[in-house]
Amino acid sequence: MVEGMKKKLGWRQLAPGDLLGPATSLDFETGDWRTQRPIWDGEKCKNCLFCWIYCPDSAIMVKGKKMVGIDYRYCKGCGICAAECRFEAIEMKNEKGGGND
Ligand code: SF4
Numbered sequence: 001m002v003e004g005m006k007k008k009l010g011w012r013q014l015a016p017g018d019l020l021g022p023a024t025s026l027d028f029e030t031g032d033w034r035t036q037r038p039i040w041d042g043e044k045c046k047n048c049l050f051c052w053i054y055c056p057d058s059a060i061m062v063k064g065k066k067m068v069g070i071d072y073r074y075c076k077g078c079g080i081c082a083a084e085c086r087f088e089a090i091e092m093k094n095e096k097g098g099g100n101d
Pocket residue numbers: 040044045046047048049050051052067084085086087088089090
């Protein structure tokens with residue numbers, strides 16, 4: 001080791017910490033954070049599932065390789081799905097009563 005260089009701790013030397021169990025996000029329904037709501041048009045949808053790939057909240061519902069809707073219990077209204085959809089099948093609208101109408 002070069003003189004004056006600080007020696008880093010290995011992971012075995014770190015104090016044990018808490019671990020969170022998996023899938024805790026399912027316990028928190030974050031849909032009420034939303035100020036905008038994605039509206040899906042099934043007629044325009046081509047089931048490419050880009051929205052499903054990009055949605056950070058896994059709120060795009062898929063059954064049998066087809067999009068079937070949006071789970072508003074978890075959708076935070078970020079608009080990524082609407083931005084990624086090449087077929088304009090998702091449109092962002094203001095939430096009613098959210099002060100943006
Ligand atoms: S990105 Fe658009 S066309 Fe593709 S599955 Fe989603 S809504 Fe349908």
